[in-house]
Amino acid sequence: MKFLLLAVVLLACVFGSIEAKKCPSDWAFPVAPSDIKLAKDLPVAERKVHEKFMKQALDLVIAVNGKFGAVIVDANNTVVCGGVNMGAISRIYHGEIVAIKNCSEITGKATFQDHTIYTTGEPCPMCQSAIMWTKFKRVVFGSFISNMYCERCFNQIPIASNIINAAGYGINHYVDIIGGVLESETDKRFPVICGTNDPFVMVPMCQSNWNRSCPKRTRFFGELQPVSDSESD
Numbered sequence: 632m633k634f635l636l637l638a639v640v641l642l643a644c645v646f647g648s649i650e651a652k653k654c655p656s657d658w659a660f661p662v663a664p665s666d667i668k669l670a671k672d673l674p675v676a677e678r679k680v681h682e683k684f685m686k687q688a689l690d691l692v693i694a695v696n697g698k699f700g701a702v703i704v705d706a707n708n709t710v711v712c713g714g715v716n717m718g719a720i721s722r723i724y725h726g727e728i729v730a731i732k733n734c735s736e737i738t739g740k741a742t743f744q745d746h747t748i749y750t751t752g753e754p755c756p757m758c759q760s761a762i763m764w765t766k767f768k769r770v771v772f773g774s775f776i777s778n779m780y781c782e783r784c785f786n787q788i789p790i791a792s793n794i795i796n797a798a799g800y801g802i803n804h805y806v807d808i809i810g811g812v813l814e815s816e817t818d819k820r821f822p823v824i825c826g827t828n829d830p831f832v833m834v835p836m837c838q839s840n841w842n843r844s845c846p847k848r849t850r851f852f853g854e855l856q857p858v859s860d861s862e863s864d
C-alpha cells in the first residue's frame with residue numbers, strides 16, 4: 632500500500648513538473664504604462680469642466696470631514712451619483728467603490744461606458760481595477776498616490792493607476808486618466824502625517840533608510856529610477 636502511495640506521489644510530481652514546463656514564464660505582457668494626462672496641460676475650457684465636477688467630489692468629502700470621495704458623471708455631463716470612503720464599515724469601501732456601488736443601485740447599470748468618475752485621490756489598484764471592470768470611459772483624480780504615499784506618509788499600495796491601466800488588455804478595456812485636477816485643494820485633505828500617530832501613517836520606503844533600489848519621488852511610478860546608494864543612506 633505504501634509503495635502504491637509512493638508511486639502515485641512520484642507520478643504526480645513527474646506530471647506536475649511536465650505541466651509546469653508547459654507554462655510560459657511571461658504570461659503577463661510587459662506593456663508600457665499608459666499616460667496620465669496632467670490637468671495643467673489640458674485646454675482651459677476642458678480643465679474648467681473637470682474642476683467643476685472635482686469640486687463636487689470635494690464637497691462630498693468636506694461634508695463628512697473625510698478624504699476620499701467620488702462622483703460619477705454621465706455623457707450628458709450630469710452627476711448621476713457619488714460616494715465617500717466608508718472604511719469604518721468595510722476597508723474595501725473606498726470612495727470610488729462606494730460611488731460605483733451607489734450608481735449601480737440607482738441606475739441598475741452594471742457598466743458605465745461613456746461615464747467619467749471624479750475622485751479626490753488617485754485610484755488605488757483595487758479601485759482602478761474596479762473602474763476598468765465597470766468599463767468607465769475616463770477617471771479624473773486630484774491628488775497623486777506618489778504624493779500621498781511618498782511625501783505625506785499615507786498608507787497606500789504604491790502602484791500608480793496608469794500601471795494597472797496598462798494591463799487592461801486582459802479585459803479588453805482601458806480608461807483615459809487625467810490627474811492633478813484641483814490638486815492644491817484635494818491635497819489639503821491629505822495633510823503631511825509623517826511621524827504622527829495618525830491611524831493611516833506609514834513610513835514610506837522612499838523616506839526610510841532603505842538601501843535597495845528605492846523609487847525616486849516622481850509623480851509617476853511608471854518612471855521609476857533607482858537612487859544611488861549614497862542618496863539612500
Ligand SMILES: [Zn+2]
Nearest residue numbers: 725755757758
Ligand atoms: Zn481605492
